[in-house]
Amino acid sequence: MYLRDMSLRHFRNYESVDMTFKNGINILLGKNAQGKTSLLEAIYVLALARSHRTSSDRDLINWDATAAQVLGCVQKQSTSVPLELDLGKTGKRAKVNHLEQAKLSQYIGQLNVILFAPEDLSLVKGSPQVRRRFIDMEFGQMNSRYLYNLSQYRTILKQRNRYLKELRNHKQSDLVLLDVLSDQLAAFGAEIIFERLKLLKELEHWAAAVHKEISQGKERLTFKYVNPLEPEQLASTDSIYEGLKALFEQKREKELFQRTTLFGPHRDDLQFFVNDKNVSTFGSQGQQRTAALSVKLAEINLMKEETGEYPVLLLDDVLSELDDSRQTHLLTAIQDKVQTFLTTTSLSGVARQLIHDPKVFHIENGKLLE
Ligand SMILES: Nc1ncnc2c1ncn2[C@@H]1O[C@H](COP(=O)(O)OP(=O)(O)OP(=O)(O)O)[C@@H](O)[C@H]1O
Known part of the structure; x- marks a missing residue:
């Protein structure tokens, strides 16, 4: 499976953003504190209806807003599945194929992700x-x-x-x-x-x-x-x-x-x-x-x-924590097989040599630079 696109409304430091992804390696590039991890987090939230960074959904809502929304479309082998998560200050609603799910256990599993962060x-x-x-x-x-x-x-x-x-x-x-x-x-x-x-x-x-x-x-x-x-x-x-x-x-x-x-x-x-x-x-x-x-x-x-489907891999600033040989193993294992989102402040060394034809998103202060 892969995530075809994603839209965020009032999520963390993003007011409104619409993104189309590559079924390959997507690089989220930017200086510190610009919103790279928040984008990975949004994908994680879309998959699991909860964050890996906070247990409070309120933290996910932009400081100037009262509700946030994460929307995305998952492409599977034979179907595409639109997902929607509405986060309010008092609760959340999760929709699959535009239908609200009574239980989150019916929602989770539509988009499978594996997150790999330095703490892992x-x-x-x-x-x-x-x-x-x-x-x-x-x-x-x-x-x-x-x-x-x-x-x-x-x-x-x-x-x-x-x-x-x-x-x-x-x-x-x-x-x-x-x-x-x-x-x-x-x-x-x-x-x-x-x-x-x-x-x-x-x-x-x-x-x-x-x-x-x-x-x-x-x-x-x-x-x-x-x-x-x-x-x-x-x-x-x-x-x-x-x-x-x-x-x-x-x-x-x-x-x-x-x-x-x-x-x-x-x-x-x-x-x-x-x-x-x-x-x-x-x-x-x-x-x-x-x-x-x-x-x-x-x-x-x-x-x-x-x-029956490969999951989506989220790599949060993890390459800089691995030596060249482990980076090589990681990148060769995933390349051309698993859709990957990778946050980094700069792409260098092994990663620059090994990753061919990535889609690069330049991120600055909660916005995508064209
Ligand atoms: N609910 C929120 N509303 C508005 N801004 C927020 C909210 N939560 C966090 N922020 C801000 O969003 C910014 C981006 O944070 P994020 O962790 O995504 O940065 P990053 O680009 O991954 O940085 P780093 O490389 O340092 O990990 C931070 O400045 C943070 O203070």
Whole structure:
């Protein structure tokens, strides 16, 4: 798939802009603080109905306006799909083919994007939260069922945590509601964990191939999904469900004491190993970067496999963070295959040599220069 065009109204520092893109490499060129990242962000928002930079939609609306609009048309193999997102100070409306969608999970997935920003280079070394967010954002786009389960899980998790806080001197009767919430949480949690394991296995397969190539055959990248269940309990959704329920039962006193839910996909993690050594503790910075880049490139293939279409790649000032050899790998892997948007203050070195015939947008103070 590729994004054919996009229009912004009162989005960040853009008052009104209409753009037509190339199904190839699009370069967003400009000095600092002119609006390059805001354009990438608009594409991300069009895809996922939320920003990667802020959790508040209000931040996306121009300071002098009360509402913003992002419109775009996605070209797929056999159809084109117009998307529209209206952001107001009190809520948002999402339309596919001009029809308003009651649920955002019906909207997300029409345009698939992969964002690669300098902070993604800390995917391996960063906090577990970063990796869970990465997993959920990527898998949610590929699979609406995953997204649905995740949103149900989060709602029940909030209720259960609130209830655990309320339960001070608990009576036996109070625990009945806790059991109900534990049961529901285990059911959605099991679906999420099972789907994560399946998709991570596929992602690992692609990422290992890329990592092997970048390291010239010397390094073997593997993943490990970290959670408290025994390996045999992870075999099916039923066994994960039973395992989570058992944990909630066994550790009830601990959860009541700490007043929060201690088990479930919101606590799990993903670890990366190179030649069986944990990259986050034993890997060099170069190995950590190679692993992060391999995972990002692997996502492109996984999305193609899962959805039948290549996603759109958003590279936010990431080339300057990679050495020549990693830049070469990235650019040769995407060129002529994936529509790419790349922000930069100047195009030089490897990128200038390798990128042929890009469409360049010169950006200055929220406007496109002709
Ligand atoms: N809601 C908003 N309304 C108006 N202007 C905004 C809004 N939010 C951010 N801005 C401004 O938009 C400008 C562009 O920011 P953006 O992050 O897109 O710049 P950039 O070109 O990517 O810069 P850099 O290369 O430094 O990352 C900034 O000056 C910022 O203060």
